[in-house]
Amino acid sequence: MTNVFPPALSELIIALQCLPGVGPKSAQRSAxxxxxxxxxxxxxLSQALAQAVSLLGHCPRCRMFSETGNICQICADPRRDATAxxxxxxxxxIVAIENATDYRGMYxxxxxxxxxxxxxxxxxLGAQQLESRLDEAIKEVIIATGATIEGEATAHWVGEMARRHHGVHVTRIAHGVPVGGDLDYVDGTTLARAFSGRREIF
Amino acid sequence: MTNVFPPALSELIIALQCLPGVGPKSAQRSAxxxxxxxxxxxxxLSQALAQAVSLLGHCPRCRMFSETGNICQICADPRRDATAxxxxxxxxxIVAIENATDYRGMYxxxxxxxxxxxxxxxxxLGAQQLESRLDEAIKEVIIATGATIEGEATAHWVGEMARRHHGVHVTRIAHGVPVGGDLDYVDGTTLARAFSGRREIF
Known part of the structure; x- marks a missing residue:
């Protein structure tokens, strides 16, 4: 391919391709x-990238992004319930759960x-860190991994570890028909889980 | 929305949204x-952006991106045909034309x-610069704007300027059935243009 771009432009087009879902064409368009x-x-964007790379690490307690060496905002908040x-x-x-629920425990x-x-x-996946968290005063572990095969396998591993080795009460968020969903538009697997996970209401 | 991210991360997520087609969700995913x-x-990417912004301007002859103050690679090439x-x-x-054709004139x-x-x-659209280009030893202007309504209007404006005011020979790239295209899969407008633009072959 003939390169008619000045070097700084070619370099920018290549560098943009580190973003997920960005190939040569859209990198060119973005540039x-x-x-x-x-x-x-x-x-x-240039400054934000440089700053994020130099400042951000992971919270040593929950593995959330936080400024390197510091525990994150949630772990540092004394008003939060440290037993969940x-x-x-x-x-x-975390953002999704914080916005949709009134849960104010740890993550x-x-x-x-x-x-x-x-x-x-x-x-x-931070097994060691998680184990040391479970040794603290945790009373309930709520597993909110995805409803995919991998998410379920992960939930099983975490659940077993928490229950067997640390004797913690373990729950899993419910899977079923989404609110507003018509029954005949819901896929069979979801409906089967909703059915087997039915709850008494009277 | 509860903000549970450290400031450097929030800032990065906002800054990424300057890219075309990137909204809050995909900015978060990219970050x-x-x-x-x-x-x-x-x-x-951070360095490439900073460098591109500080180094790149437009070629004073053809408006292509080039290092500020310099004319671009193509305009500077003495082997190129300066009459087209x-x-x-x-x-x-330009990249598309350079790769697909053996045209080696100016742009x-x-x-x-x-x-x-x-x-x-x-x-x-650089009317003044274009007019001063047309005053040079240009013999043929080949209009390769898009086959859209706006592209056609632009082609008309450029063509008229070149022909009337500068007496230059003006051509337009052909529109018609794409190579490899089956006639019954081509849209009506394209087929009509291909038909009216038919050429004698024997």
């Missing part, structure tokens, strides 16, 4: 857009799910 | 991905197309 219409945004621990796969799940972020083929086992 | 799996890529000028909408179009990049509703008129 043109930034240079042509939003140089302020490009400058701000929600296990999630990603930091984004532990696995940063992924068990996936032996990708080389992700308990060690990569 | 996590970079911090979790590709800090080297993030650092490189292709008019394109975007820098990416002029409009950096957009006429779009009065968005406030883009001849002034924004």
């Amino acid at each position: 043109f857009q930034l240079l042509e219409r939003d140089r302020g945004g490009a400058q701000r 621990l929600v296990i999630v796969e990603n930091p984004a799940d 532990f972020v696995l940063m992924g799910h068990l996936s032996p083929l990708d080389g992700i086992g308990p060690g990569q | 996590f991905q970079l911090l979790e799996r590709d800090r080297g890529g993030a650092q490189r 000028l292709v008019i394109v909408e975007n820098p990416a179009d 002029f990049v409009l950096m957009g197309h006429l779009s009065p509703l968005d406030g883009i008129g001849p002034g924004q």
Whole structure:
């Protein structure tokens, strides 16, 4: 391919491809857009990236992103209930739970799910840190990993560890028909789980 | 929305939204991905952005991106035919033409197309620079703007200017059935243009 771009532009187009879902075409489009219409945004992004890389690490208690060496906002909050621990796969799940529920306990972020083929086992998911958390005054572990095969396998591993080795009460968030969902539009697996997980109401 | 992220992470998520097609959700996903799996890529992107913003401007002859103050690689190349000028909408179009054809003349990049509703008129498309280019020893202007309504309007404006005011020979790239295209899968407008633009072959 003939390269008619100046080196700084070619380098930018290659560098943009580190973003998930961005290939050569959309990287090119993004580069043109930034240079042509939003140089302020490009400058701000450059600084935000440099700052995030140098400042951010993981909270030593819950593995959430936090400024390196510091525990995160949630772990540091004394008003939170330190006896409940929600296990999630990603930091984004914490945001979802905080916004949708009135849960105000602690979290532990696995940063992924068990996936032996990708080389992700308990060690990569912070098993040691989690075990030492479970040794604290935790009364209930609420497992909120995804409703996927990997999420279920991960839930099983965490649940067994918490129950067997630490004697903690373990719960799993409910799976079933989404609120607002018509029964005949729900897939069979979900409906079967909703059925087998039915609760007495009277 | 409860903000449970450290400030550097929130700032990165906001800054990523300057990229075209990136909203809050995908910005969050990109930020996590970079911090979790590709800090080297993030650092490189940060530097590439800073460098591109500080180094890149437009070629004073053809409006292509080039290092500020310098004319671009193509305009500076003495082996190129300085009597032919292709008019394109975007820098990416130059790459496409260079790769697909054996054209080795000059280019002029409009950096957009006429779009009065968005406030883009001849002034924004470099009319003055284009006029001074046409005063040089140009023998043929090849208009390669898009086959859209705006592209056609732009082609009309450029063509008229070149022909009437500068007496230059003006051509337009052909529109018709794409190579490999089955006739009954081609849309009606394209087929009509292919039909009216038919050429004698014997």
